[in-house]
Amino acid sequence: xxxxxxxxxxxxxxxxxxxxxxxxxxxxxxxxxxxxxxxxxxxxxxxxxxxxxxxxxxxxxxxxxxxxxxxxxxxxxxxxxxxxxxxxxxxxxxxxxxxxxxxxxxxxxxxxxxxxxxxxxxxxxxxxxxxxxxxxxxxxxxxxxxxxxxxxxxxxxxxxxxxxxxxxxxxxxxxxxxxxxxxxxxxxxxxxxx
Numbered sequence: 001x002x003x004x005x006x007x008x009x010x011x012x013x014x015x016x017x018x019x020x021x022x023x024x025x026x027x028x029x030x031x032x033x034x035x036x037x038x039x040x041x042x043x044x045x046x047x048x049x050x051x052x053x054x055x056x057x058x059x060x061x062x063x064x065x066x067x068x069x070x071x072x073x074x075x076x077x078x079x080x081x082x083x084x085x086x087x088x089x090x091x092x093x094x095x096x097x098x099x100x101x102x103x104x105x106x107x108x109x110x111x112x113x114x115x116x117x118x119x120x121x122x123x124x125x126x127x128x129x130x131x132x133x134x135x136x137x138x139x140x141x142x143x144x145x146x147x148x149x150x151x152x153x154x155x156x157x158x159x160x161x162x163x164x165x166x167x168x169x170x171x172x173x174x175x176x177x178x179x180x181x182x183x184x185x186x187x188x189x190x191x192x193x194x
Contacts, residue, residue, distance in 0.1 A: 012071045020047060024071055033077070040078045044068055106160060108147055109140050114164055121168040133169060134178070137161060141178050154178045 027039035
């Protein structure tokens with residue numbers, strides 16, 4: 001009679017498969033400690049043959065020993081090599097990442113656009129400043145088009161730039177024009193091969 005995987009105990013590391021887990025279970029059931037250690041070394045060697053891409057350097061099996069320890073539930077029946085991962089290392093949670101949200105007035109553009117526009121405002125007048133301002137303004141228009149695909153007026157972008165830079169950069173919609181972008185519609189239909 002067939003035994004289905006749903007009826008068996010769940011695998012701790014399913015990427016190695018049921019056969020490696022069965023080898024480990026058999027290894028842990030061996031009464032002699034020396035045989036268990038030899039069998040564990042053979043399983044690690046088998047894991048290295050099946051997954052050579054997991055080796056960091058040739059001959060280095062430390063990652064496989066760590067995985068074997070995890071699969072065994074950190075059993076004390078095997079003499080683990082020094083440096084093998086422990087249960088407390090796996091159970092520990094990483095520290096909380098501090099995210100400084102700060103005050104982003106124009107969230108639709110993002111913090112980096114605000115920083116770039118303030119940098120552009122601090123540049124001396126010239127061709128480089130003008131090109132940078134228009135490149136940032138084009139990016140702002142693309143960002144708004146992603147949110148509002150109906151269309152975005154250049155005057156709105158220019159008003160946001162003036163507010164973002166506290167009036168240091170003022171662009172006239174009658175004199176300046178941004179690139180016109182359009183959203184390419186995606187088709188939900190699948191292409192059929194003939």
